[in-house]
Amino acid sequence: MLSRRRSPVVASLQLPPVTTLLFLWVLSCGHATANTDIANMTALQKHVSFFDRNKDGIITPIETFEGFVAIGCDVAYSRDSASSVHAALGPITSPVDAPLPHINIHINLIHRAMHGSDTGALDAKGSCRFVPQKFEEIFIKHAKVRPDALTSSEVEEMILANRDPLDRRSWLAPVKEWGLTYKLASDKDGFLHKDSVRGIYDGSVFVKLEEKRSLQIEI
Structure with a gap:
C-alpha cells in the first residue's frame, strides 16, 4: 500500500489544478497491490520497475514523479512527465477491474505500452525480452x-x-x-x-x- 506521508519535495509543489487533483486522489485512496516476480521479469518490466518505489507491482503518478527527481530531473520536468506518462500509459496498462480513474501503471501489463520506431533491442512480439x-x-x-x-x-x-x-x-x-x-x-x-x-x-x-x-x- 502506498504510504500516505508526503515527501518534502511533493509537499512543496505548486501544481496546476488537474495535476493537483490527480496527485491528491492517489495519496488519499491508495491502490491495490499486484503480484511481482522480479526474477522472471521481462526487460521492459525491469526497465519501468525502478519507478515502482514501494515494489508492489503498481506505479502511481507520485512514484513516477519521485523516480524522476531521484535520477536528477528538476521538479517541474518530473511533475509534467509523471502526469503525461500516466495519462498515456495508465489506461493502457490497467486491467478492466482496476479502480477508476485508470492512472496507475501496472507492471505486469506494461507490454501493452510497447511502441514502434525503437531499436528492436526489446522483442516487440509479446515477450518484451532483451535481444x-x-x-x-x-x-x-x-x-x-x-x-x-x-x-x-x-x-x-x-x-x-x-x-x-x-x-x-x-x-x-x-x-x-x-x-x-x-x-x-x-x-x-x-x-x-x-x-x-x-x-x-x-x-x-x-x-x-x-x-x-x-x-x-x-x-
Whole structure:
C-alpha cells in the first residue's frame, strides 16, 4: 500500500489544478497491490520497475514523479512527465477491474505500452525480452567516434534511422527517452557509454543515476 506521508519535495509543489487533483486522489485512496516476480521479469518490466518505489507491482503518478527527481530531473520536468506518462500509459496498462480513474501503471501489463520506431533491442512480439544481437547493432551501425559509446549526434542518427515511416505517432517517444538518458547519463566528454545504454533496458542505469545524485547531495 502506498504510504500516505508526503515527501518534502511533493509537499512543496505548486501544481496546476488537474495535476493537483490527480496527485491528491492517489495519496488519499491508495491502490491495490499486484503480484511481482522480479526474477522472471521481462526487460521492459525491469526497465519501468525502478519507478515502482514501494515494489508492489503498481506505479502511481507520485512514484513516477519521485523516480524522476531521484535520477536528477528538476521538479517541474518530473511533475509534467509523471502526469503525461500516466495519462498515456495508465489506461493502457490497467486491467478492466482496476479502480477508476485508470492512472496507475501496472507492471505486469506494461507490454501493452510497447511502441514502434525503437531499436528492436526489446522483442516487440509479446515477450518484451532483451535481444542482444539488436543491442550490438546499435553500436555497429551508429558508434563511429568510439566503438563502445555514442555521441549526441550519433544518438540522433540512431533515432532517425529507426523511425517507422508508417507510424508517425511513435516518433516522439524515442526522442524523449533517449534524450533524457543522454542528458543524465553521458560523461563529461559527451559520450553515452555502452554499459549505460545497456542499463536503459533493464533499468539499472536509473539505479546508478539515483546513487550518483545521492552522493552529490551528501557532498
